[in-house]
Amino acid sequence: MTKVPTVIHWFRLDLRIHDNLALRNAINEAENRKHYLRPIYVIDPNIKNRVGLNRLRFLLQSLQDLDMNLRNKNSRLYIIRGNAMEELPKLFEKWQVKNITCQVDIDPEVVQQDEFIEEIAEKKGIFINKRVQHTVYDVHRVLKNNNGAVPLTYQKFLSLVNDLPVKECIELTKSVPDECKPPDFESNKYNIPSLDELDIDDTNLEPLKYPGGETEAIKRLNLYMSKKQWVCKFEKPNSSPNSIEPSTTVLSPYISHGCLSAKLFYHKLKEVERGSQHTLPPVSLLGQLMWREFYYTAGAGTNNFDKMVGNPLCMQIPWGKNEEHLKAWAEGRTGYPFVDAIMRQLKQEGWIHHLARHMVACFLTRGDLWISWEEGAKVFEEYLLDYDWSLNAGNWMWLSASAFFYKYFRVYSPVAFGKKTDKEGLYIKKYVPELKKFPSSFIYEPWKAPKSIQTAAGCVIGVDYPKRIVDHDKIHKENMQKMNIAYKANREKKAVKRPRS
Template structure:
C-alpha cells in the first residue's frame, strides 16, 4: 500500500499559531491536496549543553503550549530528536513529504543548515516555501532599498522603512480537516513527552517568573496594551534598571522565541498610539521594537556580525583574555554590588533590564575589565531568555563601542548609575543578600565600610563578599586611552587604504 503524501511545517522561531503564514500555507496545501499535515519541531539532542537552564525551561513550556494550541485546531506537534540535516531527510522518506514550509532566519548556523536542506529538497522534488515572519520588515528588502548596504545608524534605518506598509497579521482558528490526520496522530511516538528527559520536574516548570508559550505571550501583550497612558508615556531612559519588579513589558522573550509576533506587537502599539499624544522612537515602545529591526537588518547584511575579526563594521580592539575576570563577572563576584546584583538576577531569572545590560556590558569591556565583547555575548547567549543572535551581537558591539556607538569616553559608573534609581540599594539587597544589612551609605561601595560596620552587618569584605576586582576610578581612565589608541589606528588604516 502506498503511503499518503504529507506536508511538513518546520517550526523553529515561530512557536505560535497567530501570524504564522508559513503554517497557514502548510495547512492550505495539505487540505487542497488531501495530504497529511505534520507540524514538526526538531530538537537537538545536545541542547542541554548548548542552552542555559532558564532558556531551556522556557522552550519546553513554549513547545507544550504550541502542542496544546495545535490540538485546539485538530492538529498536533511532532517532536523529532536529532540534527536537522540528518533527521529531516529521513522524515522526507518516511512521511513522503511533498511540501515543506518554514520561516527565514539570519543566524549563520541556520542559514548554512537551510542551504543543505534546500538542496536535498531540490533533489527529492519537494517544494519549499520560506516566509519572513520573525520581524516586522523584510530585512532583505530593506537592504535592497539601501543599495545593498547596511544602514549604520538607527535614524537611517527608520528612513528606509518609513514608507513601508506593514501587512496585517493573520489568525489560524479554523479546524484542520480530518483528512489531514495521519494514522500515527494519537501515537505517543514523537509526542511532547520527549521533552520529559531534559531534566525538569513539573515543579521546576511551574516555578518561574516568565513562563514560556504563545498563550502567556498574548496574555502579557494584552495586559500592557490596556494600559494606554502608560504605553503612550513610555520612555526607555526613564525606566529603572534596578526596580524589584520589571519597569518594562518583558515581552522580549516571547518575541525572540516566536511565541509572540513582532508584527502583532507593532500593530497593537499603533492602535494604542492612534489619536493620542505619545512618545516617539528611539525611546518609545515602538522605538524599542525598531531597534530589534535595525539589528536584524545589520546582522543580515554583515559578514561575521557576531565576531570582531572579519567583521567590516567592528573596530579591532586589542582586548585581553582574562578567564578570572570573565568568570567573576559571569558569576556576580566582581566586588561591585550593582554589577553583581545584575549578573545574579540574570542567572536566576533569565532576564535583566536593558539599561542593566548596558551597565554590565560596559563594565566587562571598555569600562573596567577590558575583556572582549565576544566573551560577554557567549554568557548572555547562555543565560538570557530573550537571546537573539542579531540583537545580542549588535548590542554588545554598541556597548563596547566597537560599532554603531563611538563615544567610548562615556563610561557607566558601577556605583553612581545604580544610585540614580535605587539610593537605598533594595535591588542589591535582594540579589546580593550577603550585603542586605549594610547601611545605605555603603551598599554600593562596601569596601569603604569600617570593619566594625562590616562585622555588625555579618559580611566581611574579602571574606564573605569579594574585594572589588579593579579600581574603577583608575582603570576606566586607562581604558579610555586604550580605546583612543584603537580608534586612532583604525583611522590611520583607513587613510592608508584610501591612498592605495
C-alpha cells in the same frame, strides 16, 4: 497500499498559531491536496550543552503550549529529536514529504543548515515555501532599498522603512480536516521531552518568573496594551534598571521565540498610539521594536556579524584575556554590588532590564575589565531567555563602542548609575543577600564601610563578599587611553586602505 504524502510546517522561531502565514499555507496545501499535515519542531538532545536551563525550560513550556493550541485546531506538534540536517532527509522518505513551509532566518548557522536541506529537497522534488514572519519588515528588502548597504545609524534605518507598508496579521480561524490527520497522530514517539528526559536536574532552578508560550505572550501583550497612558508615556532612558518588579513589558522572550508576532506587537502599539500624544522612537516602545529591526537588518547584511575579526562594521580592538575576571563577572563576584546583582538576576531569572545590560556590558569591556565583547555575548547567549543572535551581537558591539556607538569615553559608573533609581539599594539586597544588612550609605561601595559596620552586618569584605576586582576610578581612565589608541590605529588603517583620488 499507496502512502498518503505529507506537508510539513517546520516550526523554528515562530512558536505560535497567530500571525503564522507559513503554517496557514501548510494547512491549506494539505487540505487542498488531501495530504497529511505534520507540524514539526526539531530539538537536538545536546541542546542542554548550548542553552542555559532557564531558556531551555522556557522553550519546552512554549512547545507544550504550542502543542495544546495546535490540538485545539485538530492537529499536533511532532517533536523530532536529533540534528535537522540528519533527521529531515530521513523524514522525506518515511513520510513521503511533498511540501515544507517555514520562516526565513538570518542566523548564519541556520542559513547554512537550510541551504543543505534545500539542496536535498530540490533533488527529491520537494517544494519549500519560506515566509518572513520573525520581523516586522523583510530585512532583505530593506537592504535592497539601500543598494545592498547596511544602514549604519538607527535614523538611517527609520528613513528606509518609513514608507514600507506593514502587512496585517493573519489569524488561523479554521481547524485541520480529519483526513489530514496522519495515522501516527497519537504516537508518543513525537511527544515533547521533559527536562528529566533530557537528563537535566532542575532541582536548583528558581521558579520560572516568565512562563513560556503563546498563551502567556498574548495575555502579557493585552495587559500592557490596556495601559494606554503608560504606553504613550514610555521612555526607555527613564525606566528603572533596578526596580524589583520590571519597569518594562518583558515581552522580549516571547518575541525572540516567536510566541508573539513582532508584527502583532507593532499593530497593537500603533493602535494604542493613534490619536494620542505619545513618545517617539528611539525612546518609545515602538522605538524599542524598531531597534530590533535595525539589528536584524545589520545582521542580515554583515559577514561575521557576531565576531570582531572579519566583521567590516566592527572596530578592531586588542582586548585582553583574564579568565578569572571573566568568571567573576559571569558569576556576580566582582565586588561591585550593582554589577553582581545584575549578573545574579540574569542567572536566576534569565532576564535583566536593558539598561542593566548596558551597565554590565560596559563594565566587562571598555569600562573596567577590558575583556572582549564576544566573551560577554557567549554568557548572555547561555542565560538570556530572550537571546537573539542579531540583537545580542549588535548590542554588545554598541556597548563596547566597537560599532554603531563611538563615544567610548561615556562610561557607566558601577556605583553612581544604580543610585539614580535605587538609593536604598533594595535591588542589591534582594540579589546579593550577603549585603542585605549593610546600611544604604555603603550598599554600593561596601569596601568603604568601617570593619565594625561590616562585622555588625555579618558580611566582612574579602571574607563573606569579594573585594572589588578592579578600582573603577583608576582603571576606566586607563581603558579610555587604550580605546583612544585603538581608534587611532583603526583610523590610520582605513586611511591606508582608502584609494587615492
